[in-house]
Amino acid sequence: MTDFLSFGTVFLDILFPRRCLLCSVFLSHPLSSSxxxxxxxxxxxxxxxxxxxxxQESLDVIRLPDVDKVISGYPYAGLFEKIIPAWKYHKRHEFSPLVKVLVGLILSRQEVSELDLDLVIAVPLTPRALRTRGFNQAFFIASSSAAFLKTTLGSNLFIKAVETPQQASLNRRARTLNLSPDNFQVPRPEMIAGRNILLCDDVLTTGATLSAAAGALKSAGAVSVSALTLARVLR
Ligand SMILES: [Zn+2]
Known part of the structure; x- marks a missing residue:
């Protein structure tokens, strides 16, 4: 049987050669992996x-105002400095399945059951930013999280109506001043009230965005807001 699988793997490797998304070395077909x-x-x-x-070992626990628990998967360094900009700004959609797998890995190594999560939502982009970028990477992370947790994914429940300068273009102090809960709107507060929410974004830098968004959700009646990011910038 093993010989048969090895033979099949070699065959598939030749017919459908695949490469590592990051360093481009050839990958053997998954049949040959555990x-x-x-x-x-x-x-x-x-x-x-x-x-x-x-x-992942260098991440410690951090606290942010209005956020009950912060879950960041990996430091924003090394691989993630390549993966995230390529995926987010250069429309390298082939990274999406990898991001989905990474979200599952992050959630599987966290104590999430105690959070009693019943709604997953994304940090929203303004309509203009969404048009420019083509997709909201935070929403992809939220949908991957909801699928992994078998929890409701909220879409169109949370809006960023006020255009603010892009956080990535600002320094630390300006990032905090740039955002407040007023920048966000909850069109149907009855969908938020009483919920334990997982709020998703791609990168945590100062946490100003997550805190402002969590503040808006709590004003709308959320019981708890935990945050999940794929990566975190370490100081
Ligand atoms: Zn590689």
Whole structure:
């Protein structure tokens, strides 16, 4: 049976050659990998996967105003400095399945059951930013989280109506002043009230966006707001 699988793998490797999304080395077909690691094996080579394992150890617990629990998967460094800008700004949509796998890995190593989450939503973009960028990467992270947690995904429940300068273009102090809960709107507060919410974004830098958004959700009656980001900028 093993011989048969190896033969099949070689055959598939030739017919459908695949490369690591980050360093472009050839990947062997998932049939030749262990079932346990199959998902990440589909996208990254052994060397790149090892960087993921090492990087997560340097994250500590942080607190943000109005956010009950902060879950950040990885430091915004190394692999993530390549993955996130490519995915977010350069429309490299082939990274989306990898992001979905990473979200699952982050949530599987956290104590999320105690949070009693019953709604997952994304930090919204303004309509103009959404038109420019084409998609909201935070919404993709939210939908991946909702699928993993088997929890309701909220769409169109949370709006960023006020155009603010892009956070990435501002320094630390300006980022905090740039955002307030007033920048966000909850069109149907009855959908938010009484909920334990997971609020998703791609990168946590100062946390100003997450705090402002969580403040708006709590004003609308959310019981708790936890935040999930794929990566966090370490100071
Ligand atoms: Zn690689």
């Amino acid at each position: 079932i346990k690691n199959q998902a990440i094996d589909n996208f990254l080579c052994v060397t790149c996967r090892q960087q993921l394992l090492i990087s």
